[in-house]
Amino acid sequence: MTIITSKANSLIKKLKIIAKKYRQHSYLIEGWHLFAEAQANNADIINIFVLERYASRVSEFPNIVLVSEDILKDLSASKTPQGIVAEIAFPKQVLPQQFFGKYLLLEDVQDPGNVGTIIRTADAAAFDAVFVSEKTADIYNSKTLRSMQGSHFHLPIYRVDLLSLVNDLKNAGVTTIATTLSDHSYDYKSLKKVENFALIMGNEGQGISSEMAEQADILTHITMPGRAESLNVAAAAAIFIFSLI
Amino acid sequence: MTIITSKANSLIKKLKIIAKKYRQHSYLIEGWHLFAEAQANNADIINIFVLERYASRVSEFPNIVLVSEDILKDLSASKTPQGIVAEIAFPKQVLPQQFFGKYLLLEDVQDPGNVGTIIRTADAAAFDAVFVSEKTADIYNSKTLRSMQGSHFHLPIYRVDLLSLVNDLKNAGVTTIATTLSDHSYDYKSLKKVENFALIMGNEGQGISSEMAEQADILTHITMPGRAESLNVAAAAAIFIFSLI
Structure with a gap:
């Protein structure tokens, strides 16, 4: 578990850019519903940013970053990011060998x-x-x-x-x-x-x-x-x- | 035809409030497509706010107000209001006497x-x-x-x-x-x-x-x-x- 308190932190700065526009390898999701979907579907979760009061809900993950409400808002497109933002790796895309469906x-x-x-x-x-x-x-x-x-x-x-x-x-x-x-x-x-x-x-x-x-x-x-x-x-x-x- | 150059004009101030939220008798539409629809369907057009360069397109109307780009933006929800905003009276609503349809x-x-x-x-x-x-x-x-x-x-x-x-x-x-x-x-x-x-x-x-x-x-x-x-x-x-x- 990591704690980040500064907006000037290099990881936060990098992710603010990903949140806005330039996504090459990963993207951000917000809220517990999408996080549960990511987990249930074995998405590659790179980082989990949560408010301290929600840390226990994700304690089984190694890659937790505790952040303040201010930082979470910076990583989020909505005004109320529900306490969690996660960085997800782009899925590896292999086109189907055969087409039917x-x-x-x-x-x-x-x-x-x-x-x-x-x-x-x-x-x-x-x-x-x-x-x-x-x-x-x-x-x-x-x-x-x-x-x-x-x-x-x-x-x-x-x-x-x-x-x-x-x-x-x-x-x-x-x-x-x-x-x-x-x-x-x-x-x-x-x-x-x-x-x-x-x-x-x-x-x-x-x-x-x-x-x-x-x-x-x-x-x-x-x-x-x-x-x-x-x-x-x-x-x-x-x-x-x-x-x- | 009226010309309004100040944002402090009382009509503009009243309409900025209508644009945002408090609508009791009228509402605002933006753009030429909606304006044409309002006209074609005999809506009650109270005021037409246009940039001077479009004035000739609406010259048949008595209630034209020439405004600056700045004022038009204030009356508009979009960044590019296409040169026209019109104030339309709420339609008179009389519930159908009979229901079929x-x-x-x-x-x-x-x-x-x-x-x-x-x-x-x-x-x-x-x-x-x-x-x-x-x-x-x-x-x-x-x-x-x-x-x-x-x-x-x-x-x-x-x-x-x-x-x-x-x-x-x-x-x-x-x-x-x-x-x-x-x-x-x-x-x-x-x-x-x-x-x-x-x-x-x-x-x-x-x-x-x-x-x-x-x-x-x-x-x-x-x-x-x-x-x-x-x-x-x-x-x-x-x-x-x-x-x-």
Whole structure:
């Protein structure tokens, strides 16, 4: 057990940078719920920062750092970090050798809250993996983590070249289903259920790219009888995801 | 046309308070998209605050106030208010004399982003009205307005005593369908379609109240085969809303 009382401590300074933006090897989670998820799913917990009064709750861990409320707030995105922040190593990512299952692909989805909510929905629907494009919001952003509610501990998330992945998926016999904002495609209610598929959601404003629209097996949309011009991408994703299972 | 150059101007001071929290008769919208929606739907536009360089775009209106970027930022929740903020009068709310149609009821949904997204989804699905409980997040909060994307101009939103409304709806022959977090209810995929219904969504953490669960005609849930403990309420609402139409 270590005790750190100064904000100028080099570990704290390093982690404040990780908390804000520059994450290369690790990220921070806040609160007891996410910490329990990390533990239950054998995440690699590098450091545990707790207030002294909670130390007994994590006494079985070797890597505890006792900090003040002030320091904990500095490591946290929320005003009330619930007494615990933990540094978690990025999971080692090895792409699947074979593709079969239910996949979610996010092409340039920008809002962290949307990305997190969509991954949480895919987790609830027992999807097997998530693949995000290079320009999709950071998975380890505090807002993404908050809306994922620990789902990144339940299913693997890969950051890949999405167009080349779609090619591989098609070669493996996985039906690639891209969602569009226009109605020049199949209504989602008319799609036949398949066992192996990849659902592709696009950017909030632009939708999927034209390259993706060309490459995907099926284009689908949600018919909207009302007056809203579009759906929030996380709302649309929820409708697609649960219609496919 | 008026020109205001001082932040100490009494109208600006009054509207800064409206922008923040205390709204009794009017609220503020930002950006050209929402302004166009307000205009297209005959909202009562009290004042239009614009930068001088945009004045020609709104020259047909009598109630234009030219302001500086600084003042506009003070009236706005976003850092880039796109050159326009408008003060809109609360719509006059008269409850329907008769109930028939598709209704959305929100019981104590707390997050403004969730409330806005759910109303936008109900609008996309051509619901006829939205009723929110006293404790549901403010409809005219800037975050709610941003996620609604103008849907409050498309369908009426009433703040009411929800339990008493449910009673009236039942008496009018509207099927009241309350959504639950537990699975001691009907899976939503097994529900028969009805013409006149009210979908009731509950609070993010607690779900619907026990009084509501007792009063509603049908309890329904989303079966989740995966590992996420729950769905985001706006994601769940999207699944329910589009399954019912």
